[in-house]
Amino acid sequence: MHQPKRLRRIFGKKTLNGADLEAEFFDDELNRKVFLRVAKNCYLPGLKAISQGIAHHGFKCAISISGTLMEQSMEWCPEVIDLLDGLARSGRCEFVGQTYYHSLACLIDEKEFMQQAEMHRRAIKKLFGVDAATFKNTGHIYSNSIAEALCKMGYGNVIVDGSERLLSWRSPNYAYVAKAFPVKVLTRNYIQSDMVNFRFARPDRQVPGMAAKEFVDGLSRAEGDIVLIEFNLETFGEHFSKDVGAGDFLKELPIAFDGRDDIAVETPSEASNGLKPVGVVEIESAVSDADLEKDLSAWLGNDRQRYCFETVKYLRPIVETSNERMVRIWRLFTQSDNFQYMSAKGGGTGAIHAYFSHFDSPVEAFISMLWALTDFRQRLYAVADKRSRYFRMLYGELPEGHAFHFAAGFALPSEATARNLLELRDAVRTVRKEALAFHVMRGDLSKWTDEILGCIELATEFRKLEGKGGTSEELRKEMLDSINAAIIEAKRQLGDR
Numbered sequence: 001m002h003q004p005k006r007l008r009r010i011f012g013k014k015t016l017n018g019a020d021l022e023a024e025f026f027d028d029e030l031n032r033k034v035f036l037r038v039a040k041n042c043y044l045p046g047l048k049a050i051s052q053g054i055a056h057h058g059f060k061c062a063i064s065i066s067g068t069l070m071e072q073s074m075e076w077c078p079e080v081i082d083l084l085d086g087l088a089r090s091g092r093c094e095f096v097g098q099t100y101y102h103s104l105a106c107l108i109d110e111k112e113f114m115q116q117a118e119m120h121r122r123a124i125k126k127l128f129g130v131d132a133a134t135f136k137n138t139g140h141i142y143s144n145s146i147a148e149a150l151c152k153m154g155y156g157n158v159i160v161d162g163s164e165r166l167l168s169w170r171s172p173n174y175a176y177v178a179k180a181f182p183v184k185v186l187t188r189n190y191i192q193s194d195m196v197n198f199r200f201a202r203p204d205r206q207v208p209g210m211a212a213k214e215f216v217d218g219l220s221r222a223e224g225d226i227v228l229i230e231f232n233l234e235t236f237g238e239h240f241s242k243d244v245g246a247g248d249f250l251k252e253l254p255i256a257f258d259g260r261d262d263i264a265v266e267t268p269s270e271a272s273n274g275l276k277p278v279g280v281v282e283i284e285s286a287v288s289d290a291d292l293e294k295d296l297s298a299w300l301g302n303d304r305q306r307y308c309f310e311t312v313k314y315l316r317p318i319v320e321t322s323n324e325r326m327v328r329i330w331r332l333f334t335q336s337d338n339f340q341y342m343s344a345k346g347g348g349t350g351a352i353h354a355y356f357s358h359f360d361s362p363v364e365a366f367i368s369m370l371w372a373l374t375d376f377r378q379r380l381y382a383v384a385d386k387r388s389r390y391f392r393m394l395y396g397e398l399p400e401g402h403a404f405h406f407a408a409g410f411a412l413p414s415e416a417t418a419r420n421l422l423e424l425r426d427a428v429r430t431v432r433k434e435a436l437a438f439h440v441m442r443g444d445l446s447k448w449t450d451e452i453l454g455c456i457e458l459a460t461e462f463r464k465l466e467g468k469g470g471t472s473e474e475l476r477k478e479m480l481d482s483i484n485a486a487i488i489e490a491k492r493q494l495g496d497r
Contacts, residue, residue: 053254173224
């Protein structure tokens with residue numbers, strides 16, 4: 001269960017000029033509209049059906065709900081929280097951990113990943129009184145390093161996607177263990193799961209009242225020790241309408257298991273406790289459940305996605321020195337949805353991405369994210385700790401997409417690259433006079449030092465040079481004088497000589 005905090009559709013530096021900074025970036029009017037529709041069509045009837053299955057048929061299940069959806073539920077439909085609390089009190093529903101913001105934190109660094117995971121753990125403990133022992137990462141993203149972080153947090157199990165990319169020739173219907181860490185790896189059977197998630201309304205599944213029984217019959221014929229099935233609750237009533245039987249599936253599923261001695265329903269932790277791992281899962285490069293590739297390309301597959309992600313990643317150490325409000329907004333930027341909206345894949349995969357996006361195109365999603373990050377970055381520079389700001393300007397290493405590349409004209413090769421004040425000084429010393437004149441004339445350097453590097457005083461000095469005459473070497477000298485003055489001031493603020 002997940003609903004994101006959706007970005008506003010922003011074209012240009014557009015602000016609401018309100019007191020709530022978060023509302024300037026995120027569209028709660030749209031979020032409320034979507035949430036209430038999905039709650040009515042899916043969450044309320046779905047959770048009621050599960051509750052009835054537990055009460056009348058001894059059904060068992062697990063639920064993973066993002067922190068952003070918990071927030072929306074508490075604000076706009078507390079009945080969702082009440083139903084989840086009832087499931088928790090039944091003792092037959094396990095609450096599975098994830099990152100609070102359903103984010104890509106695991107790709108930023110271990111510390112941020114663990115902090116967002118602990119935020120989620122505390123939230124479900126506070127709301128439902130349960131401790132999470134099993135973890136499911138955003139998009140089932142998994143690698144050896146993620147297993148290490150989960151081990152440090154005390155998780156005993158992790159749910160991952162049982163694709164060939166992870167398991168090769170091995171079956172997902174067994175328990176495995178992480179490489180070098182005592183974390184059991186439970187692999188989702190994506191073929192059986194997607195029979196419902198994506199192919200519920202197939203023409204050969206139109207016999208009323210038979211879908212759940214047919215599905216359970218298929219599970220009972222599967223070879224192995226365990227068949228881990230995962231549904232998106234929005235499948236039932238949102239992705240597929242009640243007209244094709246989706247509304248009745250969750251009601252019929254517990255009944256379909258009644259009276260069978262060939263198959264048992266258990267929570268992930270129960271299943272894990274009763275199973276001995278048959279092998280080790282080792283994966284250095286992260287895998288996921290996303291798209292046909294089962295890699296990170298759903299979120300980081302094109303230059304626009306990577307540019308925005310590198311910006312978010314670069315801002316983290318600065319955010320740490322600001323305040324709680326800025327940290328929360330930055331973490332909302334780490335939501336995986338923000339990057340998935342920018343995916344430009346075609347075919348059926350592209351259609352799925354477009355279905356979930358509130359933007360008209362991946363380019364619109366990119367523009368909105370870019371302007372939001374640009375605005376946020378300027379506000380962040382204003383409130384961040386002074387030492388952090390000067391250290392970043394002097395010694396920081398900007399991502400490649402944000403570094404300044406000197407060239408003597410359009411489409412000409414780069415002569416030098418600058419990621420901080422020291423590298424900028426070296427570049428200005430060595431590049432050809434044509435490159436200096438080209439960038440000063442266009443105002444490139446003043447804009448970069450202001451909006452990217454955050455050195456407002458140096459940007460002001462560069463702007464003075466843009467309309468000033470003189471020879472190229474005089475221009476170089478004045479630029480170097482201004483850069484050296486900025487370096488001296490930065491070192492003074494840091495207490496360096």
